[in-house]
Amino acid sequence: MTLGRAYSVAMCGVDGAIVEIEADITSGLPGVHLVGLPDAALQEARNRVRAAITNCGNSWPMARLTLALSPATLPKTGSAYDVALSLAVLSAEQKKSWAALDKTVLLGELALDGRVRPVKGVLPAVLAAKREGWPTVVVPIDNLAEASLVDGIQVLGARSLRQLQAWLKGKCSLDDRVVAGASDEEPMVDLADVVGQSHARFAVEVAAAGSHHLLLTGPPGVGKTMLAQRLPGLLPPLTHDESLEVTAIHSVAGLLSECTPLITRPVFVAPHHTSTVAAVVGGGSGLARPGAVSRAHRGVLFLDECAEIGSAVLEALRTPLEDGEIRLARRDGVAHYPARFQLVMAANPCPCAPAKSSDCVCPAAVKRRYLGRLSGPLMDRVDLRVELHPVRSGAMAAAEGESTATVRDRVGAAREAAAARWSPHGFRTNAEVSGPLLRRRFRLDRTVMAPLRLALDRGELSIRGVDRTLRVAWTLADLGGRSRPELDDVNTALSFRQAGGAR
Structure with missing residues (x-):
């Protein structure tokens, strides 16, 4: 032979x-x-x-x-x-x-x-x-x-x-075979470390409860990065299937620990603002390798200084934000990687970004061009937009804010309520729910929908924007322990979406 x-x-x-x-x-x-x-x-x-x-x-x-x-x-x-x-x-x-x-x-x-x-x-x-x-x-x-x-x-x-x-x-x-350990260490950062910014803290809680995308704007040093870093700690642990999914991606990328390979906590991925399209969405010669959007699967992708990121990189995020998957065609074939992540973006209000807005020296055209890099189609996919302001001295003397553990309990309860409601339809979080399901099977009363109809008639919202606002309203209802969103929930969800300018 x-x-x-x-x-x-x-x-x-x-x-x-x-x-x-x-x-x-x-x-x-x-x-x-x-x-x-x-x-x-x-x-x-x-x-x-x-x-x-x-x-x-x-x-x-x-x-x-x-x-x-x-x-x-x-x-x-x-x-x-x-x-x-x-x-x-x-x-x-x-x-x-x-x-x-x-x-x-x-x-x-x-x-x-x-x-x-x-x-x-x-x-x-x-x-x-x-x-x-x-x-x-x-x-x-x-x-x-x-x-x-x-x-x-x-x-x-x-x-x-x-x-x-x-x-x-x-x-x-x-x-x-050996008993494999899990890299499930608790985050070392706590939400209580953030001074003031109660509105932004609540937005982060809403983002965690509904798996919504978030934009934070404000001058340097007000806590945008601190808030983003504390979002993964508010998310529930990954299920067994989700852990294997995430661990498989990190295995292909060669990023696993030999002793504790299983990833059981949502990951936090923060690429530098000079990263290329291939580094963020994946790429390489021959067969594409996973990028930052896939490594952040079931976790958080944080884009700091997002207004400094190349427009090609930002626009490449549209498809994975909508589909939860990235498809990369290269010479040797098409690679499919899961990419269902929470996007958190942070930006200064202008290039000079002074501590006091009155000290800004940027012309109006420069300001518009700076944040104008965040295109309408991309911003239409961002559910929560929050503008942070400098903290006054009284906030430092105030009582410490709620801890990550306390907020995580509320987030967990809200997610359980959402999962019980959407599981028969194939969804687990509010951010994943399809628009037709929200508008038909779970249609809200005309009185509750009135602010959204008005915004749609004025051209302040697209149909996708209406769907995303409804998803946030359902999250607010879950956090409040209500079975259905009320008028206040819709108004609050609409205010989050219109902060910093309507799209």
Whole structure:
């Protein structure tokens, strides 16, 4: 037998597909031919695999070696195929077909001395193997905690190619799954640290309760960044499915901790205002990698100094804000990444941003152009707009505001009420509810809707703006313990939307 076979996983975004790796040894000039749309890192696997096999005491075939990765039309990227390639070669060279090799998915990069090194994307790869019905997956020992997050499949950790060969021969065992820790540390910041700004604090509470997007404007030092940093602490912990979703994205991005890989708390992602479109929404050559919007999935994306961010970056946020997903088309295919996040933007009122508005030296045209970078279509997707003002000395002597724990309890109760109401319709938070459902099945009385009809007739709101204002009104009702929004809820929701200028 001159044909060996092993199996691995190819990743496209956070979705995986099983790859069959075949090694064929035939007569001819010695050489290694790798086929199946490999990228540069995979092309280099020929040298890594050859060195690892020979340094582990095995012989390398001195003939024509063809390594085929199937499906041949699926692009293959990265170094996670090294282990599978090496065992396929050994199976062909030694003319042996180990029973365990035919029912095991192999992941891992090889060092030149045969050590198995960790790779990215192990969690979604193991999920793909489980979904396809494979009984066993072998991962690098450093990725074992991450792979152990998946139940219903045997997960084993390998340290070296020698150990893998002995395991296939039944002479030793591999490390079994471990109890993976969770990175669920409580945030170190507290909402009580914010001095004054009661209106903005309430807006952050409303944003947390309904998963609404938020814009904070005001001069430097009034607490915009502090408020944004405290929003994740108000959000409830992620469910198990949400944790796996978020952890899979961070696994593909290579950002997981080895000891505590599971992400159970909403994340806070704050890219610099000079970040490119690819850094924010994702990109890269070949197959796109996740950007900040995907890393912030089920968490908070904070854009500080948003008026300084390039217009192309801001406009690229429109689709994920509406769809909760980002689709990135590149040379090697289209990658789909979840991107259902809460957007918080912060901006100064003008470029000079003095502490006292009377000291501003910016001409009116410069002011309009500065905040005019936040286009109408983007602002139409922002539910809450709050203008912060400098705090007076009396606020520092006042009693300390409510803590994060106290506000989080109210937010949790409001979210439970929303989930109980919307779950039969496939939604969990008010911000996700579709407009037709709000306008038909949950239509409010004419008296309650009167302010919205007036704003719509005056051109101050679009139809999308009406829907988003209704969602905020439902959140205000949930926070107040009411079964339906009242006129005051609609007026308050409308005031949040019109703050700083109606769109």
